[in-house]
Amino acid sequence: MSFRDLKLNTPLYNALDDLGFTNPTPIQAEAFNVVASGRDVVGIAQTGTGKTFAYMLPILRELKYSNQANPRVLVLVPTRELVVQVVDEIEKLTKYINTRVLGVYGGVNINTQKQAVAEGLDIIVATPGRLFDLAVSHVLQLKSIQKLVIDEVDVMLDLGFRHQLLNIFDILPEKRQNIMFSATMTEDVDELITGFFKKPERVTIAVSGTPLENISQQRYNVENFYTKVNLLKHLLQNEEEFNKVLIFVAFKKMADTLFEKLDENFKEELCVIHSNKTQNYRLRSIEQFRSGENRILIATDVMARGLDIDNVSHVINFDTPHYPENYMHRIGRTGRAERKGQSLLFSTAAEQDYIKSIESLMQMEIPYVEFPDSVEISKDLLEEERPQIKERNNPIKRKDEDAPGPAFHEKKDKNKKENQGGSYKFKIAAKYKKPKTRGDKNYNKRNKRK
Numbered sequence: 001m002s003f004r005d006l007k008l009n010t011p012l013y014n015a016l017d018d019l020g021f022t023n024p025t026p027i028q029a030e031a032f033n034v035v036a037s038g039r040d041v042v043g044i045a046q047t048g049t050g051k052t053f054a055y056m057l058p059i060l061r062e063l064k065y066s067n068q069a070n071p072r073v074l075v076l077v078p079t080r081e082l083v084v085q086v087v088d089e090i091e092k093l094t095k096y097i098n099t100r101v102l103g104v105y106g107g108v109n110i111n112t113q114k115q116a117v118a119e120g121l122d123i124i125v126a127t128p129g130r131l132f133d134l135a136v137s138h139v140l141q142l143k144s145i146q147k148l149v150i151d152e153v154d155v156m157l158d159l160g161f162r163h164q165l166l167n168i169f170d171i172l173p174e175k176r177q178n179i180m181f182s183a184t185m186t187e188d189v190d191e192l193i194t195g196f197f198k199k200p201e202r203v204t205i206a207v208s209g210t211p212l213e214n215i216s217q218q219r220y221n222v223e224n225f226y227t228k229v230n231l232l233k234h235l236l237q238n239e240e241e242f243n244k245v246l247i248f249v250a251f252k253k254m255a256d257t258l259f260e261k262l263d264e265n266f267k268e269e270l271c272v273i274h275s276n277k278t279q280n281y282r283l284r285s286i287e288q289f290r291s292g293e294n295r296i297l298i299a300t301d302v303m304a305r306g307l308d309i310d311n312v313s314h315v316i317n318f319d320t321p322h323y324p325e326n327y328m329h330r331i332g333r334t335g336r337a338e339r340k341g342q343s344l345l346f347s348t349a350a351e352q353d354y355i356k357s358i359e360s361l362m363q364m365e366i367p368y369v370e371f372p373d374s375v376e377i378s379k380d381l382l383e384e385e386r387p388q389i390k391e392r393n394n395p396i397k398r399k400d401e402d403a404p405g406p407a408f409h410e411k412k413d414k415n416k417k418e419n420q421g422g423s424y425k426f427k428i429a430a431k432y433k434k435p436k437t438r439g440d441k442n443y444n445k446r447n448k449r450k
Helices: 010-019 028-038 049-064 080-093 110-118 128-136 153-158 162-171 187-196 225-236 254-264 279-291 324-331 349-362 421-432 444-448
Strands: 042-046 073-076 101-104 122-128 146-152 178-181 202-203 215-221 245-249 270-273 296-302 315-317 341-347
Touching: 010 049, 010 080, 028 042, 028 049, 028 202, 049 080, 049 146, 049 178, 073 128, 080 101, 080 279, 101 110, 101 128, 101 349, 110 128, 110 202, 122 128, 122 254, 146 153, 153 178, 153 187, 162 187, 162 421, 178 187, 225 254, 225 341, 245 254, 254 270, 254 296, 254 421, 270 279, 279 296, 315 324, 324 341, 341 349
Parallel strands: 042 178, 042 202, 073 122, 073 146, 101 122, 146 178, 215 341, 245 296, 245 315, 270 296, 315 341
Antiparallel strands: none
């Protein structure tokens, strides 16, 4: 099948010709007619198979010219980087179409975005948080939304956006087309579909969790963090083979620590992204890696989800993800657009159970590679890798039964008074023999004489 079989319009064909695309990927071919029909759609396909074009081509074919201010198409994505990327892809397709596209996300001045929204647009691409902020401020009107696209929905739910998604659903028109694309199908995703989609048509190119066949996978058993660093330096010295390397770590602190260790050897070739970096820094790092100015990019799972970077030669999993779906998203950064790619997985003894979960999801084993003899096995350990020392006979450390209880002391007598509530005034009156009537000042004197 070629794109000519999809019956697109001339401006779209011209844009595809400029990009050098002639044949659609399987997900683009299978999803086109379903999305164009107007029915709710759930698309499952491996990452790197062109899901953005799969939903945007049929939407753009049906999107008529309009000068109205309010957007008609809403695309929700989990990260700022994905907003920039999706807007870029849409702008490539709308090169010969008069379509207004805007991307909005948090971390930047909202007033600038409010001004851009007020100028009018057709398609808005947004992260859930910033979209809701704009909608609540009444600058952005969502009453004209005809099509809602949720891209990388599993990631969005992992990041805790469920509540914000539900709030957005509440302010969208009930009569709309819902389109959802994901690389993995989880229970949370299935629950969302059941609650808000109307008899969705499912387009499944591969079973959820199936890796791309053009990605070669291998794994190493490594003693500890510093040994992983030594192995990584050893591999990265081969610049010809490891010419564009994306290294994944689970946490921001780990990303910074690894950056410091590699910076000693690969100064100008290295960059890093995670959510503590400024937006400009993150976008600059991605662009430098994409253009080839930097050969090595260190990233956390959240930051690199869905990023489309061409010709990544290797994805290196510096740690083994706790959730197997994260591993699928990681390795999908290489082998994109049917190119060959390689994935390497570093695992300590404590991470072996995670490997079993990954292999169970993929229904295949990751080939094991012997640790190179030339790489030094470090004896240094991170704080979290050191064994916990239990001091059994340390007299300074109290046992639980010897631990002091809560602070307690007897109240002074004056503080032991009982709160008498509403009847207190009567007891005071009886004690001090107050007159029964305000006018009888001699009442107490008369009672004394008696």
